[in-house]
Amino acid sequence: MQRYLLTRFLQSLLVILGVLFLVFILLRTTGDPVKMMFSGRIRDVDPKTIEEFRHAMGFDQPLPVQFVNYFKNALRGNFGKSFRYKLPATQMIIERIPATLKLTSLGLLIAMLVSVPLGVMAGVRPGSAWDAVARSLALLSQATPTYWFGLVLIFLFAVELRLLPSSGSDTWRHYILPASVLALASMGGLIRLTRSSVLEVLQEDYIRTAISKGLRDEIIYFRHVLKNAALPLVTVIGMSLGGLLGGALYVETIFAWPGMGRLVSEAVSLRDFPIIQAMAFLTCTLVVLVTLLLDVVYTFIDPRIRFGK
Numbered sequence: 391m392q393r394y395l396l397t398r399f400l401q402s403l404l405v406i407l408g409v410l411f412l413v414f415i416l417l418r419t420t421g422d423p424v425k426m427m428f429s430g431r432i433r434d435v436d437p438k439t440i441e442e443f444r445h446a447m448g449f450d451q452p453l454p455v456q457f458v459n460y461f462k463n464a465l466r467g468n469f470g471k472s473f474r475y476k477l478p479a480t481q482m483i484i485e486r487i488p489a490t491l492k493l494t495s496l497g498l499l500i501a502m503l504v505s506v507p508l509g510v511m512a513g514v515r516p517g518s519a520w521d522a523v524a525r526s527l528a529l530l531s532q533a534t535p536t537y538w539f540g541l542v543l544i545f546l547f548a549v550e551l552r553l554l555p556s557s558g559s560d561t562w563r564h565y566i567l568p569a570s571v572l573a574l575a576s577m578g579g580l581i582r583l584t585r586s587s588v589l590e591v592l593q594e595d596y597i598r599t600a601i602s603k604g605l606r607d608e609i610i611y612f613r614h615v616l617k618n619a620a621l622p623l624v625t626v627i628g629m630s631l632g633g634l635l636g637g638a639l640y641v642e643t644i645f646a647w648p649g650m651g652r653l654v655s656e657a658v659s660l661r662d663f664p665i666i667q668a669m670a671f672l673t674c675t676l677v678v679l680v681t682l683l684l685d686v687v688y689t690f691i692d693p694r695i696r697f698g699k
Contacts, residue, residue: 398685402678409674410464413667414457424449464671470664472657479664483650483672489559490642490649494634496565497572502627505577506616509584513619514611516589524581531578536637540571540644557646568645575637576630583626587619594618621688628684632677 424444444450447470448459463469469479504527512524547567548556558564591597592615600610635651642651650669657665 395686398682402682405678406671406674409670410461411457413670414460417663417666418453418456460667464667469668469671472665473662474656474660479662479668480672482653482665483668486648486650486653487672487676489647490635490638490651493559493565493568493641493647493649494572494631494638496569497634498576498627498630500569500573501576501580501630504573505580506584506623509581510588510611510616512581513585513588513592514615521585524585528578528581531574531576531581534574536571536575537640537644539574540568540641543567543571544644559647564645568641568647571641571644572634572637576634579626579630580623583622584619587622588615591615591618624684624687628681631680635673635677 424440424447441450448456451459467480471477472479472482475482508520508524508527511520512518515521544556544567547554554566555561555564556567597610597614600614638647638649638651639655640651641647642649643655646652650673654665654669656662657669
């Protein structure tokens with residue numbers, strides 16, 4: 391158990407270090423950072439000011455030196471100050487994390503409450519009306535662009551019907567539209583996987599034994615079938631969190647939600663490198679920690695998982 395957890399922890403640490411390296415390289419290979427920051431104003435700026443800014447940011451040093459300094463600061467959680475807001479980038483993102491986590495958690499919860507029971511019913515009764523509804527909803531989820539669905543909901547419920555607000559996060563009513571958009575984005579994979587897992591488990595010998603013993607359907611489906619089909623579901627749910635954090639970039643922009651996604655969207659358009667770097671690091675760390683937690687949960691769901699001795 392301890393060796394397994396230590397191995398997974400070291401693997402997670404390597405992933406985080408790899409992301410730090412990739413973010414550094416990608417931001418430097420897109421062009422001169424200073425010219426990108428000044429964008430169309432570079433001709434109006436004094437060359438001496440540009441050079442002073444380049445020196446202050448350390449962009450005049452060799453790339454290996456820049457990377458070492460960047461790596462040391464990243465380990466301390468210091469990614470510098472935002473060029474626009476003049477505030478520490480890490481602090482700005484940490485302040486936005488609760489709003490994003492509330493929204494993504496609610497979206498994932500809605501997706502699970504709809505997808506898992508519907509997927510179970512579709513797997514238990516293939517070819518039925520439940521199966522048709524499940525497959526239709528899964529197809530709709532995977533074929534509908536997130537930003538388009540968000541705009542449609544705003545038009546219907548905020549503009550035409552005036553039932554729900556289209557922006558902000560002050561009350562519970564502000565959560566409904568953006569959380570619904572995020573939920574729909576995750577439903578397709580959850581429904582399809584739940585259905586296929588249930589169909590596979592139903593072919594096992596112990597399910598036929600349970601049926602022959604005369605156990606009630608509720609006990610068979612939810613104690614035996616769903617429990618044994620839960621392992622791949624846990625994997626997809628963990629992966630969905632990363633997808634929801636990525637989808638929050640569009641959703642938070644559309645609904646003016648004060649979270650990380652909206653902040654990084656503004657940072658990308660303004661070439662605010664400290665915020666982009668801090669966002670990549672913190673998001674990666676969050677996803678890796680969730681994945682590590684899921685690996686521990688696996689051991690309680692499926693005792694067949696073997697640990698290194």
